[in-house]
Amino acid sequence: MEPIISVRSLDKTYSGGFNALKSIDLDIQRGEIFALLGPNGAGKTTLISIICGIVNPGQGSVIVNGYDIQRDYRRARREIGLVPQEIATDSFESVLGAIKFSRGLFGKPPNPSYLEKILRQLSLWEKRNNKIVTLSGGMKRRLMIAKALSHEPSVLFLDEPTAGVDVELRQDMWEMVRELRESGVTVILTTHYIEEAEEMADRVGVINRGELVLVEDKKTLMQKMGEKELSLQLPMPLERIPDSLSDLPLRLNGDGSELIYRFDIKSENTGIPEFLRRLSSANIEFRDLYTRESSLEEIFVNLVHSARHEGEEQFSGEAQP
Amino acid sequence: MNWYGIAAIYKFEMSRTWRTLIQSVASPVLSTSLYFIVFGAAIGSRMGDIEGVSYGAFIIPGLIMLALLGESISNAAFGIFFPKFSGTIYEVLSAPVSPFEIVAGYVGAAATKSILLGLLILATARFFVDYDILHPFWMITFLVLTAVSFSLFGFIIGIWADDFQKLQIIPLMIITPLTFLGGAFYSISMLPEFWQKVTLFNPVVYLISGFRWAFYGVADVNMGLSVGMTLLFLFLCLTTVWWIFRTGYRIKT
Numbered sequence: 001m002e003p004i005i006s007v008r009s010l011d012k013t014y015s016g017g018f019n020a021l022k023s024i025d026l027d028i029q030r031g032e033i034f035a036l037l038g039p040n041g042a043g044k045t046t047l048i049s050i051i052c053g054i055v056n057p058g059q060g061s062v063i064v065n066g067y068d069i070q071r072d073y074r075r076a077r078r079e080i081g082l083v084p085q086e087i088a089t090d091s092f093e094s095v096l097g098a099i100k101f102s103r104g105l106f107g108k109p110p111n112p113s114y115l116e117k118i119l120r121q122l123s124l125w126e127k128r129n130n131k132i133v134t135l136s137g138g139m140k141r142r143l144m145i146a147k148a149l150s151h152e153p154s155v156l157f158l159d160e161p162t163a164g165v166d167v168e169l170r171q172d173m174w175e176m177v178r179e180l181r182e183s184g185v186t187v188i189l190t191t192h193y194i195e196e197a198e199e200m201a202d203r204v205g206v207i208n209r210g211e212l213v214l215v216e217d218k219k220t221l222m223q224k225m226g227e228k229e230l231s232l233q234l235p236m237p238l239e240r241i242p243d244s245l246s247d248l249p250l251r252l253n254g255d256g257s258e259l260i261y262r263f264d265i266k267s268e269n270t271g272i273p274e275f276l277r278r279l280s281s282a283n284i285e286f287r288d289l290y291t292r293e294s295s296l297e298e299i300f301v302n303l304v305h306s307a308r309h310e311g312e313e314q315f316s317g318e319a320q321p
Numbered sequence: 322m323n324w325y326g327i328a329a330i331y332k333f334e335m336s337r338t339w340r341t342l343i344q345s346v347a348s349p350v351l352s353t354s355l356y357f358i359v360f361g362a363a364i365g366s367r368m369g370d371i372e373g374v375s376y377g378a379f380i381i382p383g384l385i386m387l388a389l390l391g392e393s394i395s396n397a398a399f400g401i402f403f404p405k406f407s408g409t410i411y412e413v414l415s416a417p418v419s420p421f422e423i424v425a426g427y428v429g430a431a432a433t434k435s436i437l438l439g440l441l442i443l444a445t446a447r448f449f450v451d452y453d454i455l456h457p458f459w460m461i462t463f464l465v466l467t468a469v470s471f472s473l474f475g476f477i478i479g480i481w482a483d484d485f486q487k488l489q490i491i492p493l494m495i496i497t498p499l500t501f502l503g504g505a506f507y508s509i510s511m512l513p514e515f516w517q518k519v520t521l522f523n524p525v526v527y528l529i530s531g532f533r534w535a536f537y538g539v540a541d542v543n544m545g546l547s548v549g550m551t552l553l554f555l556f557l558c559l560t561t562v563w564w565i566f567r568t569g570y571r572i573k574t
Contacts, residue, residue, distance in 0.1 A: 014574055015574070052414075052415040053414055053415045054411055054414045054415055054573065055573060055574050056569050056573050056574070073417065074323070074417035074419075075417070076417075077415060077416060077417040078417050080415070082411070082412075082415050084408075084411050086408055088407055088408030088409045088411060089407075089409065090333075090407070090409055092340060093333075093336075097336070100329075101329050101332075101333050102329075102412060103325075103329075104325045104326060104328055104329030104332075105325075105326050105329045105330070105412060105413065105416040105418060106325075106326070106416050106417060107323040107324075107325045107326050107416075107417055107418075108325060109325060147412065
């Protein structure tokens with residue numbers, strides 16, 4: 001199937017000389033939830049802002065549902081709803097007035113029953129005649145989503161949807177995003193909360209220093225990059241790993257009462273039986289054991305870290321005469 | 322053409338007017354009435370006619386222009402400055418509206434507002450003095466042209482301004498003096514010859530003169546020149562707006 005968004009060799013350098021995006025290639029599939037992950041300043045918002053028309057693109061092209069965002073900007077933008085990171089509303093406008101405005105702006109004829117449906121979905125219908133200034137922070141955020149959905153877009157961008165949002169609202173938001181996906185809307189969200197990507201996304205893209213470091217199916221990613229750890233709680237703390245076990249991928253935690261064995265879940269032979277045998281011949285006892293999968297967070301930190309490391313190496317390499 | 326988009330911006334801006342009725346309509350009407358009382362009724366009764374027009378009636382076109390320029394600029398400037406300031410401009414930028422449609426919405430609303438205001442002041446003047454309108458067609462033409470040009474000018478200021486001070490500074494420091502010195506309260510023929518020449522560099526002179534001609538058939542400068550200068554200013558503003566959207570100046574990075 002044709003991707004709904006197709007980004008090719010997209011480059012952006014701000015007038016101050018900051019190179020925010022470096023030749024980004026990215027395809028977003030129809031109907032998926034795609035999480036764009038990256039530390040602050042990595043280029044997430046720049047990428048979204050270019051696709052939505054808020055920031056001028058540099059080199060490269062972006063096609064949304066078959067329409068080029070520059071040549072055919074009207075049709076491209078009609079496909080897109082954007083919920084920006086910052087809450088920005090007209091305080092003295094009413095809730096209903098605000099979403100009517102949004103719908104009109106996107107060139108759609110009035111449709112009161114559709115707007116009512118959205119407001120009900122987002123629990124804002126009771127507040128429809130209230131001025132925005134009287135709404136709570138959570139309601140304002142939901143209003144931003146209602147505005148973005150008012151023109152029936154096929155792609156919804158959520159820029160840091162749950163930044164500074166309490167746990168309950170975050171759960172609601174996730175629930176809502178899933179419902180949207182079921183109704184056929186493609187959702188692209190940026191976040192620096194890994195758990196959000198882990199919880200919601202079908203696919204994950206990691207962006208760092210303007211480069212797309214990785215794009216992967218979330219499950220594959222977690223399998224591919226995932227390592228498991230077997231942790232043993234020892235009744236008698238060890239001072240150091242015995243020599244007879246030094247060839248194994250082991251480490252001691254804390255005061256030496258936790259012995260951790262690392263293994264790869266992909267490999268057929270995890271080595272666990274042998275490890276346990278050798279443990280017993282070394283006369284090490286344990287009172288409890290459990291295994292733990294590495295989270296997306298660790299994968300992410302590793303990726304960003306290694307990218308940074310490479311960057312530094314490259315830099316020091318260039319500095320040499 | 323995204324008509325719904327233009328209508329959305331236009332309606333939004335007009336509803337801002339109704340929300341702030343006192344500030345946007347009542348206060349200019351009140352201050353103009355004060356001018357009528359002070360200059361028209363109190364001082365005017367001691368002044369002779371100017372070119373056959375009583376002083377009270379003579380200042381009406383100038384007073385309307387004074388309000389029209391100030392209000393056109395401040396309405397349009399605030400209309401576009403505030404979304405920039407509050408961040409809601411993201412929505413307009415991400416919407417399928419062309420620069421022309423954005424300008425039509427914002428400038429159209431600001432111009433509508435100041436035209437209504439001009440007519441309201443004209444009606445208010447009836448309570449204080451008698452006046453004729455010899456050329457109603459040209460009166461409306463000048464009213465509309467001036468409202469549109471200066472709303473465009475205000476739009477440019479609103480884009481350019483990045484704080485509230487800059488928003489105020491041009492109307493306050495440039496437009497108001499130019500209007501006062503542009504013959505709102507006097508005929509420039511009353512000035513010494515040297516200052517008459519200097520005054521011709523003031524673009525507002527042409528607006529007021531043309532507008533007054535539409536009322537009473539008397540003018541400081543040739544009426545064709547007045548129309549020409551107004552159109553020239555309109556053209557300059559349009560070119561600037563076109564350049565703003567082309568480069569994304571102060572609205573897109």
